[in-house]
Amino acid sequence: MNTLRHRATLLAVAGTALALSLTACQSDSDTTSSSAATPGATVASTPAAAASTAGKGTGTTHVTGPTDSAGSAGATGEQVAASTPVCTAGDVHVTAARQDGPPYTHLVLTAKNTTRHSCRLTGFPHIQFLESHKQDLPAVAKSKPAAPVVLAAGAPAYALVKLSDGGADEDNEPVSAFSVMLEGDSTVIAVSAPGSEGIAVDPAKALTGYWTPELRKGADDF
Incomplete structure (x- = not known):
């Protein structure tokens, strides 16, 4: 009886250890997936951010462009007149x-x-x-x-x-x-x-x- 109880106890311990091992593996897998997904999300957002930044840059150019053009209109006009x-x-x-x-x-x-x-x-x-x-x-x-x-x-x-x-x-x-x-x-x-x-x-x-x-x-x- 003592032997049977000892085996049962060992089996229970082994089962618990196996469950804990599986849980740890799953946790590691989730962590790895999450870590792998993070760089992917960053790369995917970079073009969007670049597009957004480019859009703002283009907007800035668009806004300042006419001003610069107007500022140089006199010089351009003089060049046109000279030619x-x-x-x-x-x-x-x-x-x-x-x-x-x-x-x-x-x-x-x-x-x-x-x-x-x-x-x-x-x-x-x-x-x-x-x-x-x-x-x-x-x-x-x-x-x-x-x-x-x-x-x-x-x-x-x-x-x-x-x-x-x-x-x-x-x-x-x-x-x-x-x-x-x-x-x-x-x-x-x-x-x-x-x-x-x-x-x-x-x-x-x-x-x-x-x-x-x-x-x-x-x-x-x-």
């Missing part, structure tokens, strides 16, 4: 129109780009109204634009021209047509004066402004 060919007489059509009502003391010259490409209009129009006065009209410095005048295809530029002070006692002379030359081009452009009777010019008072994209108050008041 744009200068307008020649064959690139533009120049016309004249009276400004305001009588007395007609000013003209507005319009130079329209008639080509299919951009060109740069520099300086001021070199104008001679009369055969008796061969010198070009003086240019008004304050009318000079701050940036180069680049004309896209079909775009115009303007120059204000003073004819006289509008006084009755001035030494005005009638002009039905006059010559204009662009800076950098010696080609003479013949421009018809507006009106059936032409214009009255006082050579001592006549002035011209610089070419500008639009006429401006103040700078073009002379």
Whole structure:
């Protein structure tokens, strides 16, 4: 009986040990699986995190990009202007129109780009109204634009021209047509004066402004 009890006790102990061993193995297996899954989850989340970071980086670039672009727009514009060919007489059509009502003391010259490409209009129009006065009209410095005048295809530029002070006692002379030359081009452009009777010019008072994209108050008041 004692022997049987001893064997039963040994069997019970062995069973307990086996159960504990199995439990330990299962625990080790779970731990190993959990440990193995952790690096896998990290690797899987890394592309997502990278995508998220890249998205934020792209967003930052997208936000700061326009600012940087706007900041460098002046330099880019200057580079474009510098690389744009200068307008020649064959690139533009120049016309004249009276400004305001009588007395007609000013003209507005319009130079329209008639080509299919951009060109740069520099300086001021070199104008001679009369055969008796061969010198070009003086240019008004304050009318000079701050940036180069680049004309896209079909775009115009303007120059204000003073004819006289509008006084009755001035030494005005009638002009039905006059010559204009662009800076950098010696080609003479013949421009018809507006009106059936032409214009009255006082050579001592006549002035011209610089070419500008639009006429401006103040700078073009002379």
